[in-house]
Amino acid sequence: MDTDTATQAAQAQRIDWIDKLRHLLQTLAFCLAIAALQYAVQPERPYEFPLVYSLAIGSLTWACIDFGRHLFPSSAATGWPAGVPGIALPACGMVLGYLGGTALADAWFGFSSWDTGGRAQLRISVVITLVAGLVGTYFFYSRGHRATLRAQMSEVRAQATETRLKLLEAQLEPHMVFNTLANLRVLIATDPPRAQAMLDHLIAYLRATLGGARSALHPLADEFARLADYLEIMAVRMGPRLAFTLELPDALRDMPVPPLLLQPLVENAIRHGLEPQVGGGHIALRASTLPGPAGTLLRLEVVDTGVGLRASPEHATDRPGSHFGLVQVRERLSTLYGEHGTLELIACGASGTSARVTFPLNSPTP
Known part of the structure; x- marks a missing residue:
């Protein structure tokens, strides 16, 4: 494994827990907004139902995607898994998040939504999960991309500053050396x-x-x-x-x-x-x-x-x-x-x- 690959692998394994907590809080806020929207569309259902299902599905989907991406090397340009893993990860995360989150919410309420919800409710839940998952994935992807670009720009600025330092040093040294040699020529004789x-x-x-x-x-x-x-x-x-x-x-x-x-x-x-x-x-x-x-x-x-x-x-x-x-x-x-x-x-x-x-x-x- 070459140096670049090893560096990418190390970056993929490194987890910023403060960043993860911030992502979780943003996900929970997004889930609360979805629950409020569902309740506004179907006010005849208790608010507890969309709230619990939204939090369970959204949190598990986020965990699968945000933690799962550390299993793959990240692209240096985007900070996101490159190639097929970058596409398959959100899809698998949404499927696992929907199935696992629904099972957790069903266990909370003590019944199976697959048996009582009906096909119409199932279709609504799938569409909401798909749209919310895509929006959330794009949100975190774009933020990560911007953070990666900012880090690269900072590195480029640092390199440019050091390059200008070398230019400055190149300007200082000959100026001083030539003047010193000229003085030496006179002093050697006098x-x-x-x-x-x-x-x-x-x-x-x-x-x-x-x-x-x-x-x-x-x-x-x-x-x-x-x-x-x-x-x-x-x-x-x-x-x-x-x-x-x-x-x-x-x-x-x-x-x-x-x-x-x-x-x-x-x-x-x-x-x-x-x-x-x-x-x-x-x-x-x-x-x-x-x-x-x-x-x-x-x-x-x-x-x-x-x-x-x-x-x-x-x-x-x-x-x-x-x-x-x-x-x-x-x-x-x-x-x-x-x-x-x-x-x-x-x-x-x-x-x-x-x-x-x-x-x-x-x-x-x-």
């Missing part, structure tokens, strides 16, 4: 020790980048180490115009985070905050926790003492390409953490900017 230090940090940075590209999550310590190498490289290029500090509590070092999450924020801080400022500035990377409505949140901050949001039009404009990295960070947070993952840009007084990333402390499903 300051060999600084050139050696810069080369060591470049090698460590590229090694961490290649390792991070192969994983959906990595420890927060690795993210900080990668950014430390990047900032060391930039410090060699910018000299005394760049100073930085990293504040990572030991308790958070092993927390899993998406790779390359803070890189665009650090690049933005340098490019739009420190570089336009003659004296440069300071960048601080901080990690901390804070309470949230659904549990503990992890907050990552990139704080710079640059020109600030008001003096940096790249932060304030929406023109294409002006803050591609920020858009990607927001999209990744939304894909991994939903509404609980946020990115905020906050002005720090007259100058300086704080980029705050906040998301649940527990790791997402990659």
Whole structure:
């Protein structure tokens, strides 16, 4: 059995009991509506008769179909058994539901409806069961189909976000590498020790980048180490115009985070905050926790003492390409953490900017 078949079989066996309870309640409501309709058509009969028969037949029909579909592999496109089982299952479920439900209701009342109901009543019961079964089957089939499509769309969006991440990484790496190599060429002749230090940090940075590209999550310590190498490289290029500090509590070092999450924020801080400022500035990377409505949140901050949001039009404009990295960070947070993952840009007084990333402390499903 290949991987796809095994996956389908596992999905077919997995039962969501909350979903089943919701389906049962919807079925019971549908049965009550049918009983009320039957009573309105035949008011001379006690309401108890259509009520009990409708509930017994409807519930058993639903159980046969909704639980029976887990015996067959589900179609990836619809979430419903594919081929002949998908057609035969509702038919068999309606037959078994009608016969079994009628027997249960007969046992409840203590007589046989086959002997006392007459052919006319039998035909009415069969037609009602057939129509109700088809309507109910289509209702649950369409809901399952929509749920499957929504899940597939979410997966496609997640894949698209990761693809754009790789595009962003491809744009970041050559830009930084070429500039670093150009600086190395000059330093080798003028300051060999600084050139050696810069080369060591470049090698460590590229090694961490290649390792991070192969994983959906990595420890927060690795993210900080990668950014430390990047900032060391930039410090060699910018000299005394760049100073930085990293504040990572030991308790958070092993927390899993998406790779390359803070890189665009650090690049933005340098490019739009420190570089336009003659004296440069300071960048601080901080990690901390804070309470949230659904549990503990992890907050990552990139704080710079640059020109600030008001003096940096790249932060304030929406023109294409002006803050591609920020858009990607927001999209990744939304894909991994939903509404609980946020990115905020906050002005720090007259100058300086704080980029705050906040998301649940527990790791997402990659």
